[in-house]
Amino acid sequence: MKADLVSFLCGIVFAIGLGISGMTRPAKVIGFLDFTGAWDLSLAFVMIGAISVFFVAYRLSRKMRTPLLAAQFSIPKRTDLDAQLISGAAIFGAGWGLGGFCPGPAITSLASGAMPVVVFVAAMAAGIYLYAIVQRFGRTRAAHVALASADS
């Protein structure tokens, strides 16, 4: 219960941070990505601020056996680079540049009630489901292939 309240409060702080920083404004995002136009470097400062704080917190977490309100840390452990990571990031970046929204600011901006944001978030949800479907199909096919090769 306490953890759920923490998550809720962290969501609020995260959203306020996004709003103050300019991340909820596609004009700022697209300005940041417009290297050959009127380049607006502001959003680099969002990253500097956020990464610096998190860098310290992560060092701190390495010294703790468990988090304060949970049984264990769940932190990604992979270090390999693969085509899936890079193509996924490239596809995400294309969508980010096209619409000017990434997931956090899009969800936060739903509160504005603006229809374009609602449409973007609905399409984003569809994209997430599409990936789940593709992944399930891939797994089924891989299973069939494995079965077929086991038979032969």
Add this chain to the structure above:
Amino acid sequence: MHHFTPFAALIGGILIGLSASAMLLLEGTIAGISGICAGVLNPAKGDTAWKVCFVAGLLAGGMLLRTVLPAAFDFGIIRPYGMLILAGLLVGFGTRLGNGCTSGHGVCGIGRLSPRSMVATVTFIASGALVVYLVNHVLGGSL
């Protein structure tokens, strides 16, 4: 024309970092918004409540911004609906395929000095810049 706003950006970034830090130190989780969204849409047993609460917090924070800082929703640029639909599909699909977005890779991953996240972040900024170049300077801002 856009204004350079490094101070507001830095303050906002620090708040984002504090939120992600609290999630890590208190709950042991990475505040990656695309993963959280996917978890809400495809719930898994025992790992969904905190994600729903975080998303609810984002929405509550948005409501707060609406009254306290309405300028946060001066979008400035709103692409046509067709572009927004394509953009949303790419963002949803791409973040799942690449396991993260600006928060999970760009903030938490780089903060952990994760090579995967560094490569992902350079990649999505580069592809975003390429698309903005194409849309703004080749196609003249309209599709």
